Amino acid sequence: MFNSTSLPALEQTAIFTQRRHELLAGNLANLDTPDYRAKDLQVSQFQAALADSIDAARNPSPGYALPKLTTPSSPQGLPMATSRPLQKSGNGDFATLAKVLSPGDRDDFALGPRQAMEPIVLHDGSDVSLESQVTKIAKNQSMHNLAIATMRSQFGLLRAAITERA
Numbered sequence: 001m002f003n004s005t006s007l008p009a010l011e012q013t014a015i016f017t018q019r020r021h022e023l024l025a026g027n028l029a030n031l032d033t034p035d036y037r038a039k040d041l042q043v044s045q046f047q048a049a050l051a052d053s054i055d056a057a058r059n060p061s062p063g064y065a066l067p068k069l070t071t072p073s074s075p076q077g078l079p080m081a082t083s084r085p086l087q088k089s090g091n092g093d094f095a096t097l098a099k100v101l102s103p104g105d106r107d108d109f110a111l112g113p114r115q116a117m118e119p120i121v122l123h124d125g126s127d128v129s130l131e132s133q134v135t136k137i138a139k140n141q142s143m144h145n146l147a148i149a150t151m152r153s154q155f156g157l158l159r160a161a162i163t164e165r166a
Helices: 007-029 043-058 130-163
Strands: none
Touching (some): 007 130
């Protein structure tokens, strides 16, 4: 019943923004930590995976199960900022959504030179900018608030349908 509405996509968006907020807040907490590298989740990869899931739900094939990205208490399954492309594995799940890189797994030197738009490394070896982190947190909060407000509206419509009130 709920799979025919936008609730699953909204739920995954709320989970994604919650996990991303945790990482961005951690970046702010480590603002003055020497050699700290900012962590973030790739919004574009999440949106692409969500779009694929929505398309698959519209055109289900026999035996196809929708990939579940994650639950609020488990961060596994969210796309971490990485150089690896998003790949679909054979069972319909997203391979890069299955693992979040821990700080020990990151090898920034192996990824090659930073892109022109990426933040520069400061004198203490850190790449965390207060302004960019606050901007990302504000955008993330807006996306989270929109998902929650839309979910609240969907549940209100469901409640109205159940109680037969307008």
